[in-house]
Amino acid sequence: MAGAWLLGTEADAARAPAKAVLVAVREEEDAGAPGTELSLAELRRLADTDGLDIVEQVVQVRGRPDPATYVGSGKADELAATALRADADLVIADGELSPRQARTLEERVGVRVVDRTALILDIFAQHARSSEGRLQVELAQIAYQLPRLRGQGQALSRVGGGRVAGGAGIGVRGPGEMRLETQRRKLRQRAGSLRRRVAELAKRRERTRDRRARNRVPSVAITGYTNAGKSALLNRLAGARAGSADVLFATLDPTVRRIDAEGATLTVTDTVGFVRHLPHQLVDAFGSTLEEVRHADLVLHVADASAPDALDQITTVHGVLHEIDAGEVPELLVLNKTDIAPPEWVAALRRAHPEAVPVSALTGDGVEELRNRLAAWAGSHHR
Structure with a gap:
């Protein structure tokens, strides 16, 4: 259920489900590119995670977003007619709108207008x-x-x-x-x-990290694109139930567990997943939590091998890691969901990343090899 912050009032949030129209602006050379459809598909997943009912989708092809209305005057009128016909409660733009764009488009369309950033913030508010x-x-x-x-x-x-x-x-x-x-x-x-x-809570977490360092317990931070199966993999490594929610941003609060990998003891921290155009406000606000990644001895980067844009997702995660000053932390790439990924996709990913470990957190395939790799790393890290 979309929250009051997104829809406007508690009364609006109480209605189920709110109807939304997606809108995107694409440059002519990008209009037919796979990334365009993947970005809109991801926006649809985000909206679905937030409990919204997507009733229409509008794409405007133009040189660049209009500085006043985002989609241009004529398309704004068309969008208004679409929202009216669909009895929509709000319009969601696949991008970040300037305050002027959001205000002007909302006046033209006649319903609440939000952007991808506001939607992600609302999801975070729901899941924290x-x-x-x-x-x-x-x-x-x-x-x-x-x-x-x-x-x-x-x-x-x-x-x-x-x-x-x-x-x-x-x-x-x-x-x-x-x-x-x-x-x-x-x-x-x-x-x-x-x-x-x-800041007070961050100091408390820093003291915990210092204790782990004094006890010479290697620390691993699981990171990756949202819904890549990070929590399921951590559960599998810890011997717990491997299942987890099939929604975006299911994990926002870091979870730290001790696991044994072939005699080596290490701590593994599950962290928030990343996404295209992760709002910089979130990166800044979650800075203290993301320190778990910056201060880790190893980043366990989990990628969804069944995603058509897995390589792009891996690149996105690397970009965020550099943004939070964690780009130099040693990384072990894990290709998850091999039980449902086409074999040729897995093979292509392994050619691009020969050191990656293919696994299925759901079935357990490849997890033993991953344990061995972690054990070997832990042994060499603390010689």
């Missing part, structure tokens, strides 16, 4: 379970909302009043620059308070 996760999500939402305050007084009540921690709704609808400045000040104050609380 720990207090730290909720704090970090709210911090990311505030960072996203601050530049979008002007002309969106109603939207202000979503920050701090939807799924995220923080309690009181701090946006009160009202005219005038003075009211806007008051709202900005309250949001900045709230953000400052959140950063201090997140």
Whole structure:
């Protein structure tokens, strides 16, 4: 169920399911490219994860997004007719809209308009379970909302009043620059308070890492594209049930487990999955959590071998790892879901990445080889 932060009010969020229209702008040379359809398919998965019912899809081919309406004036009218015909509750753009684009398009279409970033933030708000996760999500939402305050007084009540921690709704609808400045000040104050609380939790996690280092326990961080099967693989390595939720961003809060790999003991941390165009607000807000990756002795990069764009997903993950200063951490690539991946796809991935370990977290195939590789690494790491 899409949350109040995305839809606008608690009453809106209570309706099931909300109807959404997807819209994308593609340059002419990219209009027929596989990446275009894959990006829209991923947006559809994101919307489905957030409990939305996708009723229509509109693609505009033009040189570049229109600075005022994103899709252009004529297409905006067509989009308005589509939303009206489908009785849609909101429109979701496959990209990040500027405040001006979102505001103008919303006026033209007549329903709430959000972008990919807002959708991902809403999913994170839904899935964060720990207090730290909720704090970090709210911090990311505030960072996203601050530049979008002007002309969106109603939207202000979503920050701090939807799924995220923080309690009181701090946006009160009202005219005038003075009211806007008051709202900005309250949001900045709230953000400052959140950063201090997140920093305190980060220090606590740092002390835990220091204890592990003193005890010479090798640390492994599982990372990868969202829904690649990271949690299922961790469960399999730990001897627990291998199944996990088949949704995007099922894991937001780090889970640390000790596992034995052929006599070697190591800690394995499950971390948040990455995605194309991961909002920079989230990367910043989750900085303390992502330190688990930066400070790991090894990154266990899990890729979905059954994904048609697996190579692109691997590249996306490498980009995020460099963005969070974890690009130099040693990496072991794991090709998961080989039980459902076409053999020729797995073979192509292994040609591109000869050191990768093919596994199936679901069936257990290849997991023993992975254990052996981890044991060999742990032994050489602590000689």
